[in-house]
Amino acid sequence: MKIIIEELKVIMNIGVRDDERSHPQEILINLECELDFSKAILSDKINHTVNYKDIYKEIMEFCKINSPRLLEKLGGDLIQHLFSKFSID
Secondary structure (H helix, E strand, C coil): CEEEEEEEEEEECCCCCHHHHCCCEEEEEEEEEECCCHHHHHHCCHHHCCCHHHHHHHHHHHHHHCCCCCHHHHHHHHHHHHHHHCCCC
16 A cells, blocks of 8 residues: 655755755645555554655655755655654565
8 A cells, every 4th residue: 555645845945056946936846655554454553654744744744854965865854764664664
């Protein structure tokens, strides 16, 4: 089973050149996470799953405090951060 977040709009400073970094830019984030929902299915308890809202908040906060030059860097660092916060496979 998956959690899918599509076209999450984030405003952040990103870019290689100074003129790119001087003004926040809107980027769109798409995320697909495979999760084991078997415990949540059996228990019907929120603590046995990952709340979409928590993932959303974590992405927004991460993008607020980070300012990479490359989208590839943002993607890699964001994935590592989410793996460390949530049980995502």
